Amino acid sequence: MSPVTTATLMQMKARGEKIAVLTSYDASFTTHIEDAGVEVILVGDSLGMVIQGQESTLPVAVEEMVYHTRCVARARRNALLVADMPFMSYSSSQQALNTAGRLMKDGGAHMVKLEGGGTQLETVRQLTANGIPVCAHLGLLPQSVHKLGGYRVQGRDGDSARMMREDALALEAAGAQLLVLECVPARLAGEISRELEIPVIGIGAGAACDGQVLVLYDMLGITPRQPPRFTRNFLEQSGSVAAAIAAYAQAVKEGSFPAQEHSFE
Ligand code: KIV
Numbered sequence: 001m002s003p004v005t006t007a008t009l010m011q012m013k014a015r016g017e018k019i020a021v022l023t024s025y026d027a028s029f030t031t032h033i034e035d036a037g038v039e040v041i042l043v044g045d046s047l048g049m050v051i052q053g054q055e056s057t058l059p060v061a062v063e064e065m066v067y068h069t070r071c072v073a074r075a076r077r078n079a080l081l082v083a084d085m086p087f088m089s090y091s092s093s094q095q096a097l098n099t100a101g102r103l104m105k106d107g108g109a110h111m112v113k114l115e116g117g118g119t120q121l122e123t124v125r126q127l128t129a130n131g132i133p134v135c136a137h138l139g140l141l142p143q144s145v146h147k148l149g150g151y152r153v154q155g156r157d158g159d160s161a162r163m164m165r166e167d168a169l170a171l172e173a174a175g176a177q178l179l180v181l182e183c184v185p186a187r188l189a190g191e192i193s194r195e196l197e198i199p200v201i202g203i204g205a206g207a208a209c210d211g212q213v214l215v216l217y218d219m220l221g222i223t224p225r226q227p228p229r230f231t232r233n234f235l236e237q238s239g240s241v242a243a244a245i246a247a248y249a250q251a252v253k254e255g256s257f258p259a260q261e262h263s264f265e
Contacts, residue, residue: 004039004080006111006133006177012039012210013199019211020252021201022219022245025051025068027075029216029241034077036246040178040201041076042113042213043069045084045143049225050217057142060086062099066107073108082135082178083109087143090114093126100132113180115141117167121174128175136176138164139205140183151228153183153204153264161188168192168200180213181205183230186263204230206263212252219248230262 002008012019021040024030025047033041047068048060062085069083083103090096096114103109111133114120124134139154148154155161165188168179179200181189186206193200193209202209214231217223220241221233234251238244251257 001037001078003078006080009039009080009178009199009211010197013197018252018255019199019201020249021211021213022248023047023213023216024072025216026071030072030075032242032245033216034075034079035242036249038079038245038249039211040213041072041079041081043072043081043083043107043109044113044215045086046215048086050215050223056145057084058087058145060084062086062089062102066102069103069107069109076108080111081109082111082113083107084113090120090123093123096123096127097130097132100127104132111135111178113137113178115143117163117171121170124171124174124176128177133178134176135178135180136168136171137180137182138167138171138184139181139189142182151183153185155184155188161185164188165192165195168196172196172198181209183264185265187265202258204228204258204262204264207255207258212258214248216245220244230258230264232257232259232262 020038023042023044045057045060048054048057085099089099100112113135115137155164183204189205190208199210201211201213203213218231220235234244234248
């Protein structure tokens with residue numbers, strides 16, 4: 001496999017080839033993820049929960065994201081490396097530029113991810129104008145868990161579904177090159193995926209997205225908390241971490257994951 005770029009992902013979408021994405025936080029797991037041919041590695045701020053044992057992603061610091069991104073970057077060979085900008089590290093465009101600069105220069109990220117729609121448009125414009133590729137994130141926004149009142153499916157009523165579609169189109173127009181949709185009804189996620197030119201990566205957003213992402217520790221079934229309904233334990237029947245990650249990549253590619261039971265209406 002040659003190095004994956006944003007152009008590679010656009011070509012995959014155009015060909016109808018599913019994109020496999022997984023989170024990673026260290027070098028050892030990254031080696032297995034690379035071996036499985038996963039196209040995109042996300043250093044998610046989910047590390048706050050699965051590595052640090054925090055109750056949410058909110059306490060994660062920029063410095064911690066830079067550290068884990070650097071660990072992953074050392075073992076990364078071909079995958080596009082995306083790093084989350086943590087809570088309150090992109091409250092203004094200038095702050096976002098500083099945070100993204102650290103993640104790319106010191107961490108080795110190729111792209112940064114931020115949560116939110118309309119309020120983030122100017123920040124997305126500023127980042128992309130400065131040569132920083134952006135992955136947007138709509139639907140369930142874990143950094144807004146207290147505002148949302150819990151980890152709930154988003155976009156179930158007409159108004160919120162319409163707003164999500166408008167936000168998705170506006171983020172693309174502002175320059176975002178990838179979009180994550182989290183916990184969104186499968187039908188709505190499919191419509192947004194078809195409407196956008198950029199690839200849409202789902203997590204709890206049904207099978208019609210252009211690709212899928214899971215939190216690595218969830219799909220290995222090694223977190224102490226109850227796994228979310230939209231995940232599947234790939235380690236159970238695989239026997240090794242390497243085989244589980246390979247099974248996940250294959251299931252995404254052939255469209256057998258996510259199944260109906262991992263999706264929302
Ligand atoms: O932090 C993370 O791992 C994420 C994924 C759930 C998409 O944002």
